[in-house]
Amino acid sequence: MAGKKEIQEQIICAVEKVKETNPLAGSITNTVTINFVANAQLAVGGSAAMVYLPDEGEGIAQASKAVYINVGTLLPVYGETVPRTAKFLHESGKPWVLDPVAVGMGNLRTKLLKQIKEYKPSIIRGNASEIITLAGLWELTGSAGQQRVRGVDTTDSVESAKAAAAALAGWTGGAVAVSGKTDFITDGSACALSYGGSPYLQMITGSGCSLGGVAAVYASASSPFIAALTATAAFNLAASRAEKKANGPGTFQPLFLDELHLAAANDIAANKFEFEEV
Amino acid sequence: MAGKKEIQEQIICAVEKVKETNPLAGSITNTVTINFVANAQLAVGGSAAMVYLPDEGEGIAQASKAVYINVGTLLPVYGETVPRTAKFLHESGKPWVLDPVAVGMGNLRTKLLKQIKEYKPSIIRGNASEIITLAGLWELTGSAGQQRVRGVDTTDSVESAKAAAAALAGWTGGAVAVSGKTDFITDGSACALSYGGSPYLQMITGSGCSLGGVAAVYASASSPFIAALTATAAFNLAASRAEKKANGPGTFQPLFLDELHLAAANDIAANKFEFEEV
Amino acid sequence: MAGKKEIQEQIICAVEKVKETNPLAGSITNTVTINFVANAQLAVGGSAAMVYLPDEGEGIAQASKAVYINVGTLLPVYGETVPRTAKFLHESGKPWVLDPVAVGMGNLRTKLLKQIKEYKPSIIRGNASEIITLAGLWELTGSAGQQRVRGVDTTDSVESAKAAAAALAGWTGGAVAVSGKTDFITDGSACALSYGGSPYLQMITGSGCSLGGVAAVYASASSPFIAALTATAAFNLAASRAEKKANGPGTFQPLFLDELHLAAANDIAANKFEFEEV
Numbered sequence: 001m002a003g004k005k006e007i008q009e010q011i012i013c014a015v016e017k018v019k020e021t022n023p024l025a026g027s028i029t030n031t032v033t034i035n036f037v038a039n040a041q042l043a044v045g046g047s048a049a050m051v052y053l054p055d056e057g058e059g060i061a062q063a064s065k066a067v068y069i070n071v072g073t074l075l076p077v078y079g080e081t082v083p084r085t086a087k088f089l090h091e092s093g094k095p096w097v098l099d100p101v102a103v104g105m106g107n108l109r110t111k112l113l114k115q116i117k118e119y120k121p122s123i124i125r126g127n128a129s130e131i132i133t134l135a136g137l138w139e140l141t142g143s144a145g146q147q148r149v150r151g152v153d154t155t156d157s158v159e160s161a162k163a164a165a166a167a168l169a170g171w172t173g174g175a176v177a178v179s180g181k182t183d184f185i186t187d188g189s190a191c192a193l194s195y196g197g198s199p200y201l202q203m204i205t206g207s208g209c210s211l212g213g214v215a216a217v218y219a220s221a222s223s224p225f226i227a228a229l230t231a232t233a234a235f236n237l238a239a240s241r242a243e244k245k246a247n248g249p250g251t252f253q254p255l256f257l258d259e260l261h262l263a264a265a266n267d268i269a270a271n272k273f274e275f276e277e278v
Numbered sequence: 279m280a281g282k283k284e285i286q287e288q289i290i291c292a293v294e295k296v297k298e299t300n301p302l303a304g305s306i307t308n309t310v311t312i313n314f315v316a317n318a319q320l321a322v323g324g325s326a327a328m329v330y331l332p333d334e335g336e337g338i339a340q341a342s343k344a345v346y347i348n349v350g351t352l353l354p355v356y357g358e359t360v361p362r363t364a365k366f367l368h369e370s371g372k373p374w375v376l377d378p379v380a381v382g383m384g385n386l387r388t389k390l391l392k393q394i395k396e397y398k399p400s401i402i403r404g405n406a407s408e409i410i411t412l413a414g415l416w417e418l419t420g421s422a423g424q425q426r427v428r429g430v431d432t433t434d435s436v437e438s439a440k441a442a443a444a445a446l447a448g449w450t451g452g453a454v455a456v457s458g459k460t461d462f463i464t465d466g467s468a469c470a471l472s473y474g475g476s477p478y479l480q481m482i483t484g485s486g487c488s489l490g491g492v493a494a495v496y497a498s499a500s501s502p503f504i505a506a507l508t509a510t511a512a513f514n515l516a517a518s519r520a521e522k523k524a525n526g527p528g529t530f531q532p533l534f535l536d537e538l539h540l541a542a543a544n545d546i547a548a549n550k551f552e553f554e555e556v
Numbered sequence: 557m558a559g560k561k562e563i564q565e566q567i568i569c570a571v572e573k574v575k576e577t578n579p580l581a582g583s584i585t586n587t588v589t590i591n592f593v594a595n596a597q598l599a600v601g602g603s604a605a606m607v608y609l610p611d612e613g614e615g616i617a618q619a620s621k622a623v624y625i626n627v628g629t630l631l632p633v634y635g636e637t638v639p640r641t642a643k644f645l646h647e648s649g650k651p652w653v654l655d656p657v658a659v660g661m662g663n664l665r666t667k668l669l670k671q672i673k674e675y676k677p678s679i680i681r682g683n684a685s686e687i688i689t690l691a692g693l694w695e696l697t698g699s700a701g702q703q704r705v706r707g708v709d710t711t712d713s714v715e716s717a718k719a720a721a722a723a724l725a726g727w728t729g730g731a732v733a734v735s736g737k738t739d740f741i742t743d744g745s746a747c748a749l750s751y752g753g754s755p756y757l758q759m760i761t762g763s764g765c766s767l768g769g770v771a772a773v774y775a776s777a778s779s780p781f782i783a784a785l786t787a788t789a790a791f792n793l794a795a796s797r798a799e800k801k802a803n804g805p806g807t808f809q810p811l812f813l814d815e816l817h818l819a820a821a822n823d824i825a826a827n828k829f830e831f832e833e834v
Contacts, residue, residue, distance in 0.1 A: 024707045031309045031587045032316055032328050038588055038761035043805055048761060049658065049707030050588050052631055056662040063661075063707055075330055076355055077632055102327065105341075106334040151302045151327030151341055203539065205316040205326060249321055250535025257806025261759065309587045310594055310606050353608055354633055380605065383619075384612040429580045429605030429619055481817065483594040483604060527599055528813025 002190065002277065008269040011230045014222035015265035019045040023220035026051065026060030027213055028081060030072030030101065033206025036253070037068070040210035043261040044234065046217030052077055057085030065220030066094060068213045069121070072101035072152070074108050083115045090119035095174075095219035095227070097123040099212040102152050103133045113137055122174040122224040125212040127154035128161035131178050135164035140171055158184050162191075175224035177215065179208050183232045187225040188278075194229065195272040196236030200256075203249035211235050214260075233271040237263050280468065280555065285507070286547040292500035292508045293543035297323040301498035304329065304338030305491060306359060308350030308379065311484025314531070315346070318488035321539040322512065324495035330355055335363030343498030344372060346491045347399070350379035350430070352386050361393045368397035373452075373497035373505070375401040377490040380427050381411045391415055400452040400502040403490040405432035406439035409456050413442035418449055436462050440469075453502035455493065457486050461510045465503040466556075472507065473550040474514030478534075481527035489513050492538075511549040515541050558746065558833065563785070564825040570778035570786045571821035575601040579776040582607065582616030583769055584637060586628030586657065589762025592809070593624070596766035599817040600790065602773030608633055613641030621776030622650060624769045625677070628657035628708070630664050639671045646675035651730075651775035651783070653679040655768040658705050659689045669693055678730040678780040681768040683710035684717035687734050691720035696727055714740050718747075731780035733771065735764050739788045743781040744834075750785065751828040752792030756812075759805035767791050770816075789827040793819050 024047040029037055038048035051060045052075065061067050067089055069082060089096040098121035103113055117138045126134065129148040135141045141164055148155055158180035165176040169188035178184040183194040201207040211231055218227035238259035246252035302325040307315055316326035329338045330353065339345050345367055347360060367374040376399035381391055395416050404412065407426040413419045419442055426433055436458035443454040447466035456462040461472040479485040489509055496505035516537035524530035580603040585593055594604035607616045608631065617623050623645055625638060645652040654677035659669055673694045682690065685704040691697045697720055704711055714736035721732040725744035734740040739750040757763040767787055774783035794815035802808035 024709070026707060030328075032312050032326075034588050035313060035591060035761060039805070039809075042759050042761060047707055047709055048588075050586075050629055051662075052629055053662055053664060056630070056665075059661045060707065073328055073330055074334070075353070075631070105337045106329075106331055108331060109334075151304060151325055151338065153302070153325055203320050205313060205320060246536075247533075248536025248539045249317065250532035250537075250539070253317075254532055254806035254810055255803075258802075258804025259806075261804040261806070308606075310590050310604075313591060351606055351608055352612070353631070383615045384607075384609055386609060387612075429582060429603055429616065431580070431603055481598050483591060483598060524814075525811075526814025526817045527595070528810035528815075528817070531595075532810055 004275045007275055010222060010226045011233065011269040012265040014218050014226055014230045015268055017221040018217055022047055023065040023217060024049060024063055025066045025068060025213065025216040025220060026064040027068040028057055028085060029068060029070035029209060032073060033209040036206040036210045037213035039257055040260060041213045041217050043257050044214055044217055052081060054080040054084050057081040058088045061085050061088050061094060066216045067096040068216035069096060070099035070101055070209055070212060071109055071112060074106065078112065079108055082112050086116040086119035095122040095224060097121060097125060097212050097216040097219060099209060100124065100126050100130050100134045102149050103130050103137060104149055110137065120172040120174065122219055123177060123215050123228050124168050124172065125177040125179065125215055125228065127179050127208065128156035128158050129154040131161040131168065131176060132156055132164045135167045138171065140167040158182060175228045177228040177232055179211065185225065185228045185232060190225055191276045191278060192229050193274045194232040194236055196240045198239035198243035200243055200246060200249050200252040201239050204253050230268060233273060234260060234263055234268045237268055237271040282553045285553055288500060288504045289508045289511065289547040290543040292496045292504055293546055295499040296495055300325055301343040301495060302327060302341055303344045303346060303491065303494040303498060304342040305346040306335055306363060307346060307348035307487060310351060311487040314484040314488045315491035317535055318538060319491045319495050321535050322492055322495055330359060332358040332362050335359040336366045339363050339366050339372060344494045345374040346494035347374060348377035348379055348487055348490060349387055349390060356390065357386055360390050364394040364397035373400040373502060375399060375403060375490050375494040375497060377487060378402065378404050378408050378412045380430050381408050381415060382427055388415065398450040398452065400497055401455060401493050401506050402446050402450065403455040403457065403493055403506065405457050405486065406434035406436050407432040409439040409446065409454060410434055410442045413445045416449065418445040436460060453506045455506040455510055457489060463503065463506045463510060468503055469554045469556060470507050471552045472510040472514055474518045476517035476521035478521055478524060478527050478530040479517050482531050508546060511551060512538060512541055512546045515546055515549040560831045563831055566778060566782045567786045567789065567825040568821040570774045570782055571824055573777035574773055578603055579621040579773060580605060580619055581622045581624060581769065581772040581776060582620040583624040584613055584641060585624060585626035585765060588629060589765040592762040592766045593769035595813055596816060597769045597773050599813050600770055600773055608637060610636040610640050613637040614644045617641050617644050617650060622772045623652040624772035625652060626655035626657055626765055626768060627665055627668060634668065635664055638668050642672040642675035651678040651780060653677060653681060653768050653772040653775060655765060656680065656682050656686050656690045658708050659686050659693060660705055666693065676728040676730065678775055679733060679771050679784050680724050680728065681733040681735065681771055681784065683735050683764065684712035684714050685710040687717040687724065687732060688712055688720045691723045694727065696723035714738060731784045733784040733788055735767060741781065741784045741788060746781055747832045747834060748785050749830045750788040750792055752796045754795035754799035756799055756802060756805050756808040757795050760809050786824060789829060790816060790819055790824045793824055793827040
């Protein structure tokens with residue numbers, strides 16, 4: 001059984017490996033926060049590239065060490081791009097992160113999210129309502145997959161999504177990260193709570209998306225659980241540091257990217273978290 | 279007849295209600311400024327969600343208290359999404375804001391803007407040339423609907439758009455906001471001029487779009503006229519405050535979002551404006 | 557033969573003419589950095605407008621003094637929009653800038669880039685790998701057009717792309733700008749190396765795209781070679797100034813836009829460069 005100290009060593013290792021190797025983590029993602037996702041990935045030492053077309057999804061998956069797929073602002077072409085890319089990733093054994101933004105809204109979103117269940121994302125990142133809804137949609141919990149999300153906002157607490165997160169991790173064999181005031185990460189056996197962050201993260205668009213994109217960068221350099229925890233800890237640390245210098249959500253965002261870039265491996269590993277093996 | 283004091287009380291009420299209720303105002307909008315629109319909506323206390331697909335336009339309209347539709351950077355799918363969403367909004371009596379960006383350019387834009395005339399947007403926000411061109415396109419004024427816009431820039435003064443604004447408001451029964459050095463807002467009977475702002479607003483992309491998005495947020499909490507005036511006053515106040523701290527248009531934008539977030543209801547209501555009932 | 561002093565006078569002239577005339581330079585560009593491109597164009601005194609649809613590509617080309625075409629994040633509609641717009645630009649003799657982002661990835665990108673060879677872009681801007689790959693794809697050099705780009709990153713040095721740049725300039729009769737630590741600009745006979753910049757340019761997404769967009773703005777006011785050199789010098793100057801004030805890549809971006817806006821024509825012309833006529 002891994003102890004907290006061992007986890008911290010793995011976090012340090014992931015952060016440093018990314019800074020040394022500058023891994024490419026391609027994305028299929030929404031147009032609202034696409035710039036922020038790319039800049040966050042670059043800030044931690046990764047490389048970013050975004051695509052829409054089906055053959056380019058496969059192409060970027062081939063060129064990448066890990067991929068981030070976010071189903072916000074769907075365009076018609078996603079109907080082919082998302083499942084084809086997810087299938088390729090699954091078959092080639094490459095880590096990928098799913099961000100089931102606004103799950104429950106719209107026919108294509110529901111169809112796509114059902115389709116890619118079998119391609120088992122290494123990491124699923126969402127807010128509590130998205131995690132609960134996805135677990136229902138995938139019939140992993142008693143509840144049906146009705147939309148619980150208001151637009152892109154959660155209506156549930158992190159606590160209430162723990163069982164759904166565990167069920168999703170049980171299915172994928174990967175990790176699930178539930179974002180909220182205190183973030184919850186599990187791979188079905190190990191669980192972590194990550195503390196810190198800032199209220200400003202809720203006042204800017206894309207803090208969740210960019211966390212997903214950064215989790216993909218770290219997934220190139222560690223297990224899904226460590227990658228999700230490392231990305232979450234880095235965000236919580238950078239956000240709490242940036243908050244001290246910011247005068248509002250506008251100045252918070254560039255300051256947050258600075259702190260994400262400046263955060264040392266040791267400090268990310270030392271960011272407050274609780275760890276428990278089930 | 280409403281006096282200036284009564285108007286100010288309604289502005290205060292709109293600002294405070296938004297901060298208390300965090301209303302969702304979904305958008306169909308262009309990819310250039312989509313991030314800025316969302317962050318401006320969040321800055322004033324609203325919630326944002328953007329979509330492209332037809333059924334998602336209806337879905338987000340259903341979930342929202344008000345909707346923002348901006349016809350910049352049209353994609354083929356907008357041909358179905360925009361009229362379907364506007365129709366839904368009209369039939370369900372939900373307030374919505376139209377931003378007729380670059381009206382007069384391209385076949386789809388012209389077709390869409392003609393089509394949605396009957397769905398009567400609660401607020402139309404544009405620069406002077408857009409307002410004049412739209413009124414012409416909708417055959418509400420003598421002039422035809424030829425493009426007067428250079429790219430996305432106005433070639434007309436706010437003053438010269440007053441008659442077109444009144445004609446549009448007469449048709450929709452809502453409000454029209456003409457953005458410029460001094461902003462003009464009318465609902466056909468009441469008129470306001472809002473002062474302040476900053477030359478930097480013209481040096482960053484999306485100051486108009488984000489104003490439209492914020493007007494949608496306030497439209498969930500007040501009449502179209504008050505919503506348009508509140509959003510405009512908040513922008514003029516925040517811009518003049520941000521300008522004092524900025525060294526250029528780059529630093530102006532995050533500082534502007536800070537000030538938009540920090541602006542108190544009283545200060546927004548006290549931002550210089552002239553009011554007249556016709 | 558033009559001397560260095562004459563080049564500097566032309567740079568000053570281009571910068572000042574843009575500030576006086578506020579030229580519209582429309583773009584077809586990727587969704588990742590579209591906002592940054594527009595804001596950079598506005599910062600130097602240009603005007604920006606972005607489109608996706610085929611007839612709007614032609615419409616914006618008609619309204620613009622120069623156009624920027626970037627093939628990142630292709631959507632299906634680009635298959636018609638890009639060649640139609642490039643053809644229009646070629647036939648009307650208007651300057652345009654091509655940014656062959658990620659050339660070599662995907663079928664549509666390859667097809668489009670082959671198709672527009674005959675429309676001879678006035679300026680081609682890319683990193684070293686993109687320039688080498690495009691010259692191969694256009695069969696202007698011995699090498700074939702295989703992808704040498706990793707995602708959107710170069711795997712080659714600027715030095716190694718000089719022959720490909722010269723071959724491309726020889727074909728188009730325009731200029732080619734190879735971005736890297738030291739930037740190389742050539743029109744086939746004249747060559748320049750531009751110094752300065754900042755490591756932060758590599759840590760934010762879109763420094764290359766925004767450079768291309770700004771080169772289009774300057775192409776409305778000078779020869780392709782001078783436009784490419786002016787844009788590059790302005791970026792190198794602004795980046796080195798912004799770096800001194802920034803604490804990381806997040807704060808670097810708004811500070812960079814400030815400096816781009818504030819840079820005087822004289823200072824841009826005085827930014828270190830070497831010039832040689834072949």
